[in-house]
Amino acid sequence: MLLTTELDKLSGTDWQLFFAQERAKPYFAELDAFVTAAAAEKTVYPAAENIFAAFRACPVSAVRVVILGQDPYHEPCLLYTSPSPRDGLLSRMPSSA
Numbered sequence: 001m002l003l004t005t006e007l008d009k010l011s012g013t014d015w016q017l018f019f020a021q022e023r024a025k026p027y028f029a030e031l032d033a034f035v036t037a038a039a040a041e042k043t044v045y046p047a048a049e050n051i052f053a054a055f056r057a058c059p060v061s062a063v064r065v066v067i068l069g070q071d072p073y074h075e076p077c078l079l080y081t082s083p084s085p086r087d088g089l090l091s092r093m094p095s096s097a
Helices: 002-008 016-023 026-041 053-057
Strands: none
Touching: 002 016, 002 026
16 A cells, blocks of 8 residues: 555654554545555656655654645646755746736
């Protein structure tokens, strides 16, 4: 399963306990199956290796606030948000003009 595979890459980080608890909840297997099936049929964003990128870049001990939102861009390279603009993962949004 795609999410499980990507979460395994966080093993040994301070996020491991948090995600172990989430993986044990009933919703997680259903979500993992849904995302895995969708990725098998079409292109999904972000790419699998970037799904948990924020958690690799920022240890849980450094988290002070979490802002949730949905990125409305459904094409590659339009916008990629990251924990730090200095990491080079931020793309320019296309002009709306």
